[in-house]
Amino acid sequence: MQLTRLALTDFRNYPALVWRPASRLVVITGPNGSGKTNLLEAVSLLVPGRGLRNARLPDLPRQAGPGRWGVAARFADGLEIGTGSPPDGPADRRVFRLDGEVPRSQAAIALRLAAVWLTPQMDRLFGEGASGRRRFLDRLVWALEPGHAREVAAHDTAMASRNRLLAQGGADPAWLAGLEDSMVRHAVAAAAARRALVARLNATLLDGAAGKFPAARMALLDPVAERLDTDPALAVEDWLRDSLAAARPRDAAAGSSSLGAHKADMALFDAATGLSAASASTGQQKALLLGVILGHAALIATARGAPPILLLDEPAVHLDSDRRHDLLEALATLPGTVLLTGTDADVFAPLVGRADGWRTGDNGLHQDPAFPRLSPV
Structure with missing residues (x-):
């Protein structure tokens, strides 16, 4: 899954760019605001x-462009993926191409390519609300179970x-009962997928x-998943269905649902010391x-037979x-494409001769x- 060509059209600060990295390990440096994160974001949009x-x-x-954008990539095994505004139709839509054809579903793309990333915003993951941690967890699940995205979206609808x-x-x-039944089915499916990912990742x-x-130990904080630890899925569905029906007056007053897939949270601990x-x-x-x-990258490589693209911003x-x-030594030995960014090129000096180096500006x-x-490849 080595990236061999990336083309951007009117994406973020790039009017047009055709880039051919020569290595699976790529260092991108430059001043703040010069487009480093934009490049990583473009690659991250190749997956749903x-x-x-x-x-x-x-x-x-x-901003100065025509209001349409495009990102297209080619990989060493011949895989081609493109996404962006449709050439015809509303500019506020997004379409995909897989090997030059319209895919039957976005899951078809997710089955061919996975991407994992870490951004500076995630440095605040454990000091902010549960929604950010839940999105982080769900991205880990989606990389292995593309159908999880549909379950979460259907629940939220x-x-x-x-x-x-x-x-x-x-x-x-x-x-109301029909809507609650839909919530229940999708919430239990989402909880089961999250629970399975946490178990597999902890073992890895x-x-x-x-x-x-x-070595970290992840914990899933979710009353639905906790019930799945002891009860079969159908019994958990019955419990959640009854709970939602009983909570209607309270939820009406609060303007939100008190139970469901949207209430899940995630905690992380040092497996050796137990430190949360x-x-x-x-730094810890x-x-x-x-x-x-x-x-997670190792888990994907084992489960799918191909490593994910790894995007590490700062x-x-x-x-x-x-x-x-x-970190640099670990990245130098990983298979698959790894893109990492920073403002100080000296930090990445140990990778000279082992990585492809580029500067934005x-x-x-x-x-x-x-x-x-x-x-080159």
């Missing part, structure tokens, strides 16, 4: 979802309709997949997250010199003279 920034479609086109009916008052009980991390980074990430220093949190990302921030060394991308050009 809203990318590493969780951006809205109107934010993706170049049914929940939004239920919330509207409750807010209006006097809704037909049978209509315990086997040393994080390398020299601390929420109580750890910023970063080390635990990097361990999770490396372990990964060296908050790491001491020993941890930075461990003037809305373009230029070979970094500090990194000798490697033989």
Whole structure:
């Protein structure tokens, strides 16, 4: 899954770019605001979802451009994926191409390509609300179970309709029951997928997949998943269906649903010391997250037979010199495409001769003279 060509058209700050990295390991440096994260975001949009920034479609086109955008990539095995505004039709839509054809579903793309990323915003993952941690967990699940995205989306659609009916008052009980039944089925399926991912990831991390980074233990905080620990899925569905029906007056007053897939949270601990990430220093949190990302990449490679694209935006921030060394050495031995960014090129000096080096600037991308050009794929 080595990226061999990336083409951008009116995407973020790039009016037009054709880039051919010569190595699976790529270092991208440059000043803040020069487009480093935009490149990683473009690659993250090759898989279904809203990318590493969780951006809205109107934010993706170049501000001075025509309002349409495109991203296209080719990989060493011949795989070609493109996404962007449709050539004909509303500019606020997004379409995909897989090997030049319209895919039957976005899941067809997710089955061919997986991407995992870590961004500076995730450094605050354990100091903010549960929604960010839940999105982080769901991205880990989606990379292995593409159908999980449909379950979560269907749950949220049914929940939004239920919330509207409750807010209006006097809704037909049978209509509410139908929406709650949809919520229940999708919530239990989502909880089961999250629960399975946490178990598989913890086992992989315990086997040393994080390398020299601390082995993390992930915990799923979700009453639906907890019920699945002891009860069969149909019994959990019955419990959740009854609970939602009983909660209608309370949920109507609150304007939201008190139970469902949207209430799940995630916690992370150092497996050796038991230290919670929420109580750890910023550097310790970063080390635990990097361990999770490396372990997840190993899990994907084992489960799918191909490694994911690994996108690390400013990964060296908050790491001491020993941890930075461990990270670079680990990345140098990983299979698959790894793109990492930073403002200080000196941080990545140990990768000279092993990585392709580029610098952003003037809305373009230029070979970094500090990194000798490697033989192309």
